Amino acid sequence: MDAPSYDFVVLGSGIAGLTFALEAAAHANVLVLCKADLQETNTAYAQGGIAAVLSSVDSFEQHVQDTLIAGAGLCNETAVRFMVARAPESINWLQQQRVLFDCAADKSIALGLEGGHSQKRIVHVKDHTGLSIQQALGKAALQHPNITVAPKHLGIDLLIQTTGPRKVCYGVQVLDIKAGTYKTILAKAVVLATGGAGQVYGHTTNPTIATGDGLAMAARAGAAIQNMEFFQFHPTALYDPAAEDTFLISEALRGAGAELVLPTGEAFMQRYHALGSLAPRDIVARAVFEQMQFCQSPCLYLDARQLPTGVIQQKFPSIYNRCKSIGIDPTIQLIPIVPAAHYQCGGVHTDLHGQTSVTGLYAIGEVACTGVHGANRLASNSLLEGVVFGKEAAAHATAKKSKLRITSFKSIVYEVPDTRNDAAVIKLKAELQAIMWEQAGIVRTTAGLQEAMYKLVELNYNLKHLHGFSVTVQEAKNLLMVAELTLEACLKRKGSIGGHFMKVTQNKKQVLAV
Numbered sequence: 001m002d003a004p005s006y007d008f009v010v011l012g013s014g015i016a017g018l019t020f021a022l023e024a025a026a027h028a029n030v031l032v033l034c035k036a037d038l039q040e041t042n043t044a045y046a047q048g049g050i051a052a053v054l055s056s057v058d059s060f061e062q063h064v065q066d067t068l069i070a071g072a073g074l075c076n077e078t079a080v081r082f083m084v085a086r087a088p089e090s091i092n093w094l095q096q097q098r099v100l101f102d103c104a105a106d107k108s109i110a111l112g113l114e115g116g117h118s119q120k121r122i123v124h125v126k127d128h129t130g131l132s133i134q135q136a137l138g139k140a141a142l143q144h145p146n147i148t149v150a151p152k153h154l155g156i157d158l159l160i161q162t163t164g165p166r167k168v169c170y171g172v173q174v175l176d177i178k179a180g181t182y183k184t185i186l187a188k189a190v191v192l193a194t195g196g197a198g199q200v201y202g203h204t205t206n207p208t209i210a211t212g213d214g215l216a217m218a219a220r221a222g223a224a225i226q227n228m229e230f231f232q233f234h235p236t237a238l239y240d241p242a243a244e245d246t247f248l249i250s251e252a253l254r255g256a257g258a259e260l261v262l263p264t265g266e267a268f269m270q271r272y273h274a275l276g277s278l279a280p281r282d283i284v285a286r287a288v289f290e291q292m293q294f295c296q297s298p299c300l301y302l303d304a305r306q307l308p309t310g311v312i313q314q315k316f317p318s319i320y321n322r323c324k325s326i327g328i329d330p331t332i333q334l335i336p337i338v339p340a341a342h343y344q345c346g347g348v349h350t351d352l353h354g355q356t357s358v359t360g361l362y363a364i365g366e367v368a369c370t371g372v373h374g375a376n377r378l379a380s381n382s383l384l385e386g387v388v389f390g391k392e393a394a395a396h397a398t399a400k401k402s403k404l405r406i407t408s409f410k411s412i413v414y415e416v417p418d419t420r421n422d423a424a425v426i427k428l429k430a431e432l433q434a435i436m437w438e439q440a441g442i443v444r445t446t447a448g449l450q451e452a453m454y455k456l457v458e459l460n461y462n463l464k465h466l467h468g469f470s471v472t473v474q475e476a477k478n479l480l481m482v483a484e485l486t487l488e489a490c491l492k493r494k495g496s497i498g499g500h501f502m503k504v505t506q507n508k509k510q511v512l513a514v
């Protein structure tokens with residue numbers, strides 16, 4: 001057996017993958033693979049913060065109830081309680097990894113507010129919480145003697161041994177992108193921490209790495225997948241048609257007092273929910289979408305002008321600077337905003353230890369569906385989920401390690417990497433993103449979802465007939481798989497709930513949320 005082997009191989013270097021690696025490395029050797037640079041993750045873009053009960057006026061029960069309400073009754077309550085109870089120790093753990101959270105004047109951790117939270121409980125580092133976490137965990141992982149980090153390595157497929165109904169994962173097939181060579185990596189357990197799939201939609205806050213690779217790999221391996229109809233749309237991405245990326249305007253800005261307004265400057269969110277601009281995210285995103293249509297406006301606005309002098313510059317420097325870079329001064333002008341695809345609430349089904357339905361395969365972070373988000377995630381619960389379940393999966397896998405064996409492998413033959421068809425694949429991906437945005441976006445119809453399914457058959461056919469293997473081809477294949485699972489789940493779900501909204505009445509003004 002000449003393939004390299006590790007106790008654990010982790011795919012993904014975001015908050016979930018690095019938490020697992022740092023925890024497991026005390027007892028095991030760990031390989032962390034990531035397809036881009038170590039720091040290029042969804043985690044690095046997170047702005048608002050991490051939810052945790054840290055104040056005496058707050059309670060675990062309130063955090064639990066807020067999460068269950070946002071999740072529209074479809075959360076796994078046991079998983080929610082498990083996560084909420086471990087939030088304070090997770091913040092403590094991040095501090096031990098040298099994440100320097102903002103503090104109040106009395107040196108206690110400063111707490112912000114976001115949509116759907118009944119108390120201030122958002123722990124943050126200005127408006128770049130994710131980047132600070134990413135840098136701290138990345139540095140710790142690079143310094144750890146038991147952790148090997150391999151950037152620019154694309155996980156292609158899981159190695160699975162099937163005996164009757166039992167499937168065991170014993171490694172992963174990888175492309176070393178720089179060298180252009182394939183590797184087989186064996187492990188006692190494989191951990192998917194590959195993040196989300198925002199790139200399946202035309203407008204997304206997610207970076208280009210978010211192509212649902214881990215989810216597609218798990219699905220191809222036969223792992224159980226759930227809740228794919230619940231893709232979360234964020235109501236406030238910066239409207240900037242000239243930009244190549246989609247920059248988020250954090251919900252924390254609304255928590256600090258900014259209000260959503262119509263092009264006329266009129267506030268409107270109270271018509272939809274008693275919490276106004278701070279209602280749960282699915283409700284706000286639909287309201288913005290609906291009002292854009294009523295007003296026939298390409299965007300709505302966020303009014304942050306009433307915030308006390310200096311607050312935007314000091315507490316939200318990234319947002320302030322980005323707005324200024326396109327000629328908008330948010331202290332005196334309205335910020336143009338639009339909704340954008342943001343977070344995959346569904347994913348690879350796991351138990352409380354991150355175990356999937358395939359033995360030896362764990363899933364943690366955004367790729368996983370632990371059940372904590374139900375039909376709509378509560379703001380700032382996903383970084384938390386990454387730490388809590390990253391730690392828990394590491395403890396579980398470590399405890400089981402002595403019972404796990406490295407299995408011998410069957411080599412898979414891939415075509416030599418070939419990027420000749422990449423331009424055509426990028427066009428195909430754009431077609432997929434457009435159809436998903438139109439037909440499986442914020443408001444859906446049965447006819448639209450069916451039309452998208454037909455289009456998907458055509459796109460799959462076209463992709464199969466573009467020869468050659470490349471990162472672009474593999475990502476497109478994975479996105480098509482994510483789209484198919486999403487459309488199937490949407491068509492199966494009866495009625496509207498949480499992030500899944502079906503328009504039933506044509507030609508009639510609808511009240512989208514109460």
Ligand code: FAD
Nearest residue numbers: 012013014016035042043048049155195365366380382383
């Ligand atoms: P990621 O951080 O996305 O990491 C994924 C990793 O997997 C990367 O290293 C990538 O290279 C690797 N990978 C993917 N595919 C492969 C492959 N085939 N082979 C090898 N490696 C692969 N959540 C909050 O709780 N609070 C917030 O304030 C917040 N703000 C956000 C703001 C923005 C703009 C965005 C986009 C998200 C935000 N979120 C927030 C959501 C949160 O950031 C993510 O859910 C979370 O960071 C996901 O972490 P992760 O570790 O699961 O995956």
Ligand code: SIN
Nearest residue numbers: 047048250251379380
């Ligand atoms: C934000 O800062 O608005 C994003 C928070 C989140 O996605 O949890």
